[in-house]
Amino acid sequence: MTRRNHRRLRRKALSCAVIGSAALLAVGFGPGPAGADPDIAPTEQALADFISAAPGASADGRTPVAFAGTGSSSGSAGSRASVPVSAGPEVAVYLAAFGYGILHPDASPPGANDWSCRPTQQHPRPVVLAHGTWLNAYDSFAYLAPQLVRAGFCVFALNYGQANLLEGGGFGAILPGRNGVGYMEDSAKQLGEFIDRVRAATGVDQVDIVAHSQGGPVADQYLKFEGGAGKVARMVTFGSTHHGTTLLGMATLGRAINNLGVDILGFNELFVGHANIEQAIGSPFYAKLNQAGDTVPGVEYTVVGSRHDEVTNPYELTFLTAGPDATVHNITLQDGCAQDMSDHLTMMYSPRAASIALRALDPDAHPDLVCTFNPWFIGGGGGL
Structure with a gap:
């Protein structure tokens, strides 16, 4: 490939990254200031209303509308997982990592997946x-993986829940490296298979899990x-949707409509x-995941939420209640460190969040928590 073509490909991919960020904003899974008023509200109902209101009809004269029904309207079954193999660079800025992930969808976090x-x-x-x-x-x-490796941990990571648009993965799955879109039950099986591979390769009986967002309930399902x-x-989780999310309160409405028999969510x-x-x-x-309680006996949970989280909203939904023979540490990221402005995505690029993870995994060696400014939306490892 010529240098000119490489530059053209890179510009195209970075444009996709910008479009992808905009897509996250549009459906409420990306940063956005309070009070923002997008053209389409970040709800399933609003999206269906937008489609139904679109002018024009198909060639046979019919006009598509959101319909009533039962079950899933996608008909998709299953998803896939993969193990990233080529290590990417260590970065401290979330947007930079997102762009690199678009260009290198199979990149591994720095230092991770060293099977030796x-x-x-x-x-x-x-x-x-x-x-x-x-x-x-x-x-x-x-940002986090290389810090864990330098602290002496063996670190492993997979990409799970891979499904394309036709399989019901959604428009987000069109962009390279956009995973975690398949059914969470399938993703939990994929996580379990990967953990068994890690256990066999390292000769251990148990692992520790660090999860972000959907990774939390996927791990819960596995446990x-x-x-x-x-x-x-x-298990250490950051902004995890352990009890779901209201998506600014509107997903509750969509679910209520769905439970009445109108398959707006499936649509x-x-x-x-x-x-x-x-x-x-x-x-x-x-309803099934938490019917017997939030926790599993024998597991120590550290659960971190951010007051600026616009996805796990309200952020207290991430917190867990300890059941028999389980320990839970619920932590608000800004308690004792108001200058940490991390939102849902950038908390994984927060020095304070990294220090919480290290303390949870090895409290003797990492007893102290860091407190620095971490910018909302950009994420800068403590700086701009």
């Missing part, structure tokens, strides 16, 4: 990273229903993806 790594007496358990919706292992953990009990000692799986539908608060997925 062996746990030590000080760090006896590997750390498995689980990304969120429309993200990948690299752009979720390009409760996919054989994960006893295989995980500690829009084509647009937002299966996993996003399942993450609406009150969904059947969460």
Whole structure:
């Protein structure tokens, strides 16, 4: 490939990154200032209304509208997972990581997936990273993973929940490296298979999990229903949708309509993806997931939420209640550090969040928490 063509491809990919960020904004899964008034509200209902109101008809004279029905209207079954193999660079700015992830969708977080790594007496358990919706292992953990590796941990990461547009992955899945869109039950199975591979390669019985956003309920599903009990000692989550999200309060309305028999959410799986539908608060997925309590015996949970989180909203939905033989540490990122402005995506590029993860995984070696400014939307590892 000539240098000129490479530059052209790079510009095109970065343009896609900008479009992708705009798409996240449009459906409420990206940063946006309070009070913003987009043309289409970030709700399933508003999206369907927009489609139904579109002028014109098809060649046979029919006009498409949001319809009533039962079950999923997508007909999709299953998703896939992959293991990133080529390490990307360490970066401290979320937007830079997002752009790199578009250009290199199979990149691994720096230092992760070194299959020759062996746990030590000080760090006896590997750390498995689980990304969120429309993200990948690299752009979720390009900042945190190398810090864990330098601290002496064996770190592993996968890309799960891969589904294309025709499989119901949603428009977000058109962009390279946009994963976590398949059914969360399938993603939990993929996570379990990956953890078993890590356990076999490193010769350990248990791992620790660090999860962002959807990675939290996917890990919960694995622990409760996919054989994960006893295989995980500690779980650290950031902005995870453990109890779903209101998406600014409107997903609740969409779910209520769906439960009345109007398949408005199923109709829009084509647009937002299966996993996003399942993450609406009150969904059947969460009814089953949490019916016996939030936690699994024997696991120590550290759950981090941000007051500026516009996805897990209200952010308190991320917090867990400890059940029998489980420990839960619920932490608000801004408590004691108001200058950390991290939102849903940029909390993974927050020095304070990284210090919380290190303390949760190895409290003796990392007892102190960092407090620095971290900008909203951009994420800068403590600076601009």
